[in-house]
Amino acid sequence: MNMTTYQLLRANESLLRLIADNKINVADVAYLEIYSKFEKMRKEGHKVGYITVYLGDKYCMSERGIYKIINRMKKKLNLDD
Numbered sequence: 001m002n003m004t005t006y007q008l009l010r011a012n013e014s015l016l017r018l019i020a021d022n023k024i025n026v027a028d029v030a031y032l033e034i035y036s037k038f039e040k041m042r043k044e045g046h047k048v049g050y051i052t053v054y055l056g057d058k059y060c061m062s063e064r065g066i067y068k069i070i071n072r073m074k075k076k077l078n079l080d081d
Contacts, residue, residue, distance in 0.1 A: 022077045034059060034066065035073040 009016060019026060034055055041051045052066040059066075 018077070018079070022075075025072075028069075028072060031069045031073070034069055038066075038070055 037055060037058075038051055041054070042048070046054075048070075052063045052070075055061070055066045056063045
């Protein structure tokens, strides 16, 4: 199936507006797995400090980088029109 950029944007317009209105960087999709692992480890009872060190080592990132990802992912969204 072939699709144009216009068709893709039009088909997902409401979602994309929500993303834009909340200043979400779509490139953060690359970090979904990291945040998922963070949440799993938290539920297992690990401390945030330990998790950031572990994930930083696993993904070759700084602890600060992991903290930034965590903070962006848990940001509350404005769903009002």
